[in-house]
Amino acid sequence: MKYNSLMLTLGALLAVVLGTWLCMFQVRNTEVAVVTRFGRPTRTIAQPGAYFKWPPPIHKVHKVDQRTHNFESFEQVLTSDGYNLLLSVYVGWNINDPKMFFPRFGGSESKAQGSLEGLVRNAYSGVVGRHPFSHFVSTEQKELKFAEIENEMLQRIQADAQANNYGIEIKFLGIKKLGLPESVTKLVFERMQSERQVLVSRIQSEGESDAATIRSAADLESAKLLADAEGEATRIRAMGDLETAKSFKVFEQEPALASFLLQRDGLESFLKDRTTLVLDPDTPPLNLLKPGATTPKSGK
Amino acid sequence: MPVEPPPPPEVPDDSSSQALSDALKSSFAIVKVLMIGLVLVFLGSGFFSVGPQEKAVILRFGRPVGEGDKMLLGPGPHWAFPYPIDEVVKIPVSQMQSVRSTVGWYATTPAMEAAGTEPPPEASLNPAREGYLLTGDANIIHVRGDLSYRIKEPGLQYVFKFANASNLVQNAFNSAMVFAASRYDVDGVLTRDFAGFRELIHQRLTQLIDQQQLGIVIDQIDLVAIPPRQLKERFLAVGEAQARRGKLINEARNYESQAINNARAEGTRRKAAAEADSRLLVASVAAEAERFTQLLPQYRNNPELFMWRYQTETFQRVMTNAQEKWLMRPGQSLRLELDREPPKLKTLPQRAAEPGH
Secondary structure: OHHHHHHHHHHHHHHHHHHHHHHEEEEOOOEEEEEEEOOEEEEEEOOOEEEEOOOOOOEEEEEEEOOEEEEEEEEEEEOOOOOEEEEEEEEEEEEOOHHHHHHHHOOOHHHHHHHHHHHHHHHHHHHHHHOOHHHOOOOOOOOOOHHHHHHHHHHHHHHHHHHOOOOEEEEEEEEEEEEOOHHHHHHHHHHHHHHHHHHHHHHHHHHHHHHHHHHHHHHHHHHHHHHHHHHHHHHHHHHHHHHHHHHHHHHOOOHHHHHHHHHHHHHHHHOOOOOEEEEOOOOOOHHHHOOOOOOOOOOO | OOOOOOOOOOOOOHHHHHHHHHHHHHHHHHHHHHHHHHHHHHHHOOEEEEOOOOEEEEEEOOEEOOOHHHHOEOOEEEEOOOOOOEEEEEEOOOOOEEEEEEEEOOOOOHHHHHHOOOOOOOOOOOOOOOOOEEOOOOOEEEEEEEEEEEEOOOOHHHHHOEOOHHHHHHHHHHHHHHHHHOOOOHHHHHHHOHHHHHHHHHHHHHHHHHHHOOOEEEEEEEEEEEOOHHHHHHHHHHHHHHHHHHHHHHHHHHHHHHHHHHHHHHHHHHHHHHHHHHHHHHHHHHHHHHHHHHHHHHHHHOHHHHHHHHHHHHHHHHHHHOOEEEEOOOOOOOOOOOOOOOHHHHHOOOOOOOOOO
């Protein structure tokens, strides 16, 4: 009868769904599954897909996230030269051996991170304590061991994780924050303040001395330019004098006449303007005004 | 004794059983329709669309469908079996992602930032709340960084290999900032070589992304770097001092160019004057020589007469030009006032000074 067959179909469907739900499981490509038989892990499945198992309580499936997780930790550490540093690192880790991981942490990632915390703390004191402050921050490239410290910490934690059979792998580690204790920051501010002060006065005096240097160099340069020009001018004048010397040769034919002419020109230009003359009446040709005077030369 | 076969079981009630069977039939039909409907809805719920900036991967029973690049579905409508058979994972490949690094920034709240205010600076920095970076010269500065990045194709790494990839990207960015600051001095970051500082962060971050296989591409890094707010005035004072130094040096440079130009001009002037003087001298001496040559025959003819004539002629000219002339006998004395007033002042009202001559 139709009714019965319907019921039968529905029942079968339900049974299949229930059976599938109890006896099948999926492994996502981000996970690894650990199958336990009566609580004891029997197999791990890393390949994603659908799988069969016996229904509980015979088999149980535990899924473990295989992706890389981020873990951060913050700690105050002492450097080898006695500075207090506040160091914060982050760690990328994942579960690489679910068989070890599972019994150890019961599949709980947060429990694993608790143990990881301990490992990181060991690395802080073990690694950081061997480095001076200048390996963390320095303007000298040679002094800096920033990446080396990260590497050392990473290796240390990796080794510890392996030795402890945690079943986890530490993929990378980075320093994400570097600080000083609160009381020290105050001192740093004071030091920075005085550094600024020194800088201000240095810049000021630098500016003044630079400006003075430029000015005096300019003075020197212009004096040199003027001296050069003056030298050139003297040379030009000398050339002129040299040229006139040729003309002076002409005068040598009759020095008396030459000297007369020169004197006359000189006298004339000397008496050119606004002159007051005081003369002896005997000066020729004023002596003509005297009675009985004769011109001595024309008389000849 | 013949046993009567028992009467066939009585159909309880012909009409009522008919009604029940009818009801069952119709409800059966309804259930059928419902079930077909449910199946259709179930299958129809498998439709999904991939946006233009996305790729998608179908996980069937947890395993990606397709091999290699074929598992990536491009933009457009797609279909997958509904849960629990298939799972659709979308990868925002070409979409810009961004993270902000505040390990180097002082404590503030989004509300304060929106309002443009900041908490008042305290005398010291509480490491639990306040962020800052230590520079190579052990100074404190604040740097805030914004990183824009894209997921590198095909993006499977980013989606499937990390529990929280953007968190790791942010930490790599933080680490690169701490790394870069640790080798720069405070003025290098704030003024002298800010571009170099950013470049170093970029470089270090690229390195970390490669090492940690984060599968992203850096698009842009924006940084804001400021001195500690506690020392704002001090740092401003340094800036002012630098400006003053610049001004002093500029003034000196101005003076320099002016002085040299002046000297050059003066030099040129002097040379020109010398040239002119020299030419004038040469010309006048030449003219003199020529006159001499012309006069020479006359003079040689009769030197005495020549001299006398010229003397007289000259005397005449001089006397004409002279302003005042005095004749004095030998033995007469003359008093001379040397302190004559400048000619300009002669127009002023007469002074009491007597004009002694």
